[in-house]
Amino acid sequence: MTAENVRWGILATGGIAAAFTADLVDLPDADVVAVASRSADSAKAFAERFGIPRAYGDWASLAADEDIDVVYVATPHAAHRAAAGLCLEAGRNVLCEKAFTLNVREAEELVALAKARGSFLMEAMWMYCNPVIRRLKALVDDGGIGEVRTVQADFGLAGPFPPSHRLRDPAQGGGALLDLGVYPVSFAQLLLGEPSDIAARAVLSDEGVDLQTGALLSWESGALASVHCSVVGGTSVSASVTGSQGRIDIPYGFFHADRFVLHRDGREPEVFAHDTAADPHNSLKYEAREVMRALRASETESSLVPLDGTLAVMRTLDAIRDRIGVRYPGEGDETDDQEAVPAVTPA
Template sequence: MLPYVLNWGVVATGGIADVVTADMRKVPGVNVLAVSSRQLARAREFAAKHGVERAYGDYRELLADPDVHVVYVATPHGQHHEVAKAALEAGKHVLCEKAITLTVAQAEDLVATARARNLFLMEAMWTRFNPLIRDVRALAANDAIGEVRTIRADFGFQHDFDAQDRLWAKEAGGGALLDLGIYPVALAHALLGEPESVTAVGALAPTDVDADAGVLLSYPHGAHALLSCSLVATYETKAEIVGTAGRIQIADPFYNPTRIVVNGVEHTCADGGYTHQIREVVERVTAGDTESPEMTLDDTLAVMRTLEAALHQIGVDYTTVA
């Protein structure tokens, strides 16, 4: 039986780890005990900033720490499978940044490992736990806008090309779809489920990752999602769900909204951020659950199948680096 206070280990010290760790410290039941980085000096600097007791120069040292209960994997996508699998094999529960892996096969391997070892595993799709997104899902499920027919969502910004940058480097899992496109795809999945068909177009960067993408997800009886993402053009990061009896507009940024408009009526919420998904992990792990009912492992696998199908149509194959 785990104690109520869960000791967390953070693998990597980049921007996302910095922001999420700051939010971890706001959640009851969380003690950020350890951090690792390939450079011990960076781990120590991160530890000092966030009040973390232990700093390691290798993630394997963190995984060997018997006092760590939960591991948050915040490395670039290309390392997610390696680190998350090692954490599960070390007997740790895992929260892994999205996209959970580079390929469906890798994701299936992580899910099988977690289930075989009876350990908690969740992809860090924080949008699912935003209070307004929870409201959107409930409203759509309860026919507040009738039958959902169309979803439109975009996420893009200009990011200067640099072959060594993680957003452009193939070995790091770079490209628009895995980093940005996963948000609109996951939103469509949350409301309409896994599509019957996927159609994608896009352009390749010199590093053979997708620079941008347009994706059409098709569902039974003509329902569809029109989604786009880009690392070369800036979009308004809004979303709209249109039904037979109304519409829901999700304000920018739709992946962490503070405002939605439902059939002309505004709803607001200032309590966004990463704390909601951290609370979910704490509640599930302390209850002995091995996955979240709001962000199931089957959901993660379904989104990965859609992303992989789109990537293959654009000409991106991560099996060469996975």
């Protein structure tokens, strides 16, 4: 890549694709040049909405378009492996939504394919690119609250969602964990790395996906993380990190934080806030900029969202699903090598 504009292709036309594209078109160094959907009408309508010059009614045509520098994959989780893999096989660079894939096996296949092709690949974990979260991590890494003892994070939506909704559809990778729980798990692992032990409980739907899940992650250091996700109850969507010398609280919307509060003994609370005059705190531009920075630097992965970290999160999600008994169509019993714990309560 050079300093010229980065040319984007958008694969899928749902809500998150629209949100990302709306932010992309505001970036002066990004050009959205093509969009694809399995529906030609949907692709055409999306293209007209955002002024995109080319609309394809199939994914393969987008993957084969050599006028694209990077493809943003915004399908439901169950299609990530196929969509991202198709683009990587064709030599495209890829930014793929989270959860990255259904399971770590699929994630490993994509990473291996990207490395074999020498292509850039990144999970769209926009939280990691958020300037407030980056500042929080730097403060924790610098010992600002001492040794991390506990992490707490939750993400719950009130619903209700009908059985036909993607959040309850096993064929689309439904359930609270992959859609919402990926954020609390990723937040904990951003600060502590991959846990050494995992316990979990869940309430399952009649369709066999998790309506709400709670997990306790532990590390050899003695640190613990309590993470929770739900599609049957709106939660505070907040997070906190407690260390041996202080605590950090992030209010509602921790995954797109605009501030956090640092508490240390004997001192007044300190508020670290982001100036949102240029970009709102819930902007997806931060991850887009990181992708374009990496491409211009000829990097095949992001230093903010490294592939090893993505694989580690997928291993944790697999382990949690193993413990709560959630399997998706076409999966075997390979999601985890530890004995499953029958810890589910049908809704």
